[in-house]
Amino acid sequence: MDLKTTIRELRKKHKLTQAELAFAVGTTRQTITSIEREKYTASLVLAYKIAHYFGLTIEDVFDFSQVEDV
Amino acid sequence: MEQYRKLLKRRIYLFTALIFLSVFLLMGSILGLFETNGGGDFVGGLLEGFQSGLITGLMAIFVFFIVRYAAVLRDDKKLKEQYNRENDERRKTIKEKSGGNAMLASTIIILFAGIISGYFNQTVFFTLTGCGIFQLVLSSVLKAYYTIKY
Numbered sequence: 001m002d003l004k005t006t007i008r009e010l011r012k013k014h015k016l017t018q019a020e021l022a023f024a025v026g027t028t029r030q031t032i033t034s035i036e037r038e039k040y041t042a043s044l045v046l047a048y049k050i051a052h053y054f055g056l057t058i059e060d061v062f063d064f065s066q067v068e069d070v
Numbered sequence: 071m072e073q074y075r076k077l078l079k080r081r082i083y084l085f086t087a088l089i090f091l092s093v094f095l096l097m098g099s100i101l102g103l104f105e106t107n108g109g110g111d112f113v114g115g116l117l118e119g120f121q122s123g124l125i126t127g128l129m130a131i132f133v134f135f136i137v138r139y140a141a142v143l144r145d146d147k148k149l150k151e152q153y154n155r156e157n158d159e160r161r162k163t164i165k166e167k168s169g170g171n172a173m174l175a176s177t178i179i180i181l182f183a184g185i186i187s188g189y190f191n192q193t194v195f196f197t198l199t200g201c202g203i204f205q206l207v208l209s210s211v212l213k214a215y216y217t218i219k220y
Contacts, residue, residue, distance in 0.1 A: 023151065031160040040220045043159050 002038040004063040010054050025049040074153050078139045085132040092129045095185065096122060117195060121188050124181065124199070160220055168212035169205075177205045 011021055018032040027046060034040035035050075042050065042062075051061045097103075099122055142152045155161065165171075184198030 023154065026154050026157070028155055028158045028161065031158055034160060034220055040160050040163075046159060 003041055003066070004038060005035060006061055006063075007032065007050060008036045010056075010061065014054065021050070021053070025053055071149065071153065075143060075149065078143055078149075078152075082136050082139050085136050089129055089132050089136075092125045092132070096125050096129075099125075113192060117188050117192055120199070121185050121195075124185055128181070164213060164216040164220060167216045169209045173205060173209050177202050177209070180205065 007021075011018070018036075019029045022029045022032045025046065026049065031040065031042075031046075035042050044058075047058050047062055051058045054061065099118065142148045180198050181202040184195050184202055187198055188195035
C-alpha cells in the first residue's frame with residue numbers, strides 16, 4: 001500500500017528542490033521522487049525526518065486514511 | 071561521518087591491493103610466467119585474451135572507485151551526498167531484492183577464481199566465468215526491475 005503525501009506541496013511552499021530536501025533529510029532525490037509519486041512508502045524514520053524538517057507531524061505529511069480503512 | 075570517512079579510506083586501500091594483484095596477474099600473463107592450460111590452440115588464445123580483458127576491466131572498475139572516493143574525501147558536501155546515497159533506504163531495498171551484497175561478493179569471488187583457474191584448467195575457467203557472468207546479468211536485470219517498480 002502506497003501512502004499519499006503532501007511533500008510536493010510542502011516543497012513548493014518552502015521553495016525547495018527534491019535534491020535539497022533529500023540532502024537535508026539524508027536520502028536521495030530519486031527516493032523523494034518515488035515517495036511523491038506514491039511508488040515507494042517511506043520508512044517511519046524517513047517519514048519522521050521529512051515531517052520534522054517541515055515542522056509538522058507525520059500525519060500532516062502522510063495520509064493514513066487508507067491504512068485506517070483496512 | 072568520521073566513521074564513514076575511515077570506511078572509504080579502507081576501501082581505497084583494499085582496491086589498491088586488488089589493483090596490485092591484478093597487475094601481478096596481468097604482467098605474469100604477458101611475460102608468460104603463468105602458462106594457461108591449453109597452450110597455443112584457439113581455445114588457449116581465447117582464454118588468455120579473455121583473462122587479460124577481465125583483469126583489465128576489473129582494474130578499471132577499481133581505479134574508477136578509487137578516484138571517486140578520493141574526490142569524495144576532499145569535499146564534505148560530496149561526502150554527505152555519497153553517504154546519503156549509500157545509506158538510502160530505497161536503494162537498500164532494491165539492493166536486497168536483487169541479491170544484495172552476498173550476490174556481489176560471490177560474483178567477484180567467482181570471477182577471480184575463474185581467472186586463477188584458467189591457469190590450470192580450461193573447463194573450470196569457462197564454468198566459473200559463465201556462472202559469474204550469469205549472476206551479474208541476473209542481478210542487473212532484477213535491479214533494473216525493482217528500480218522501475220520503486
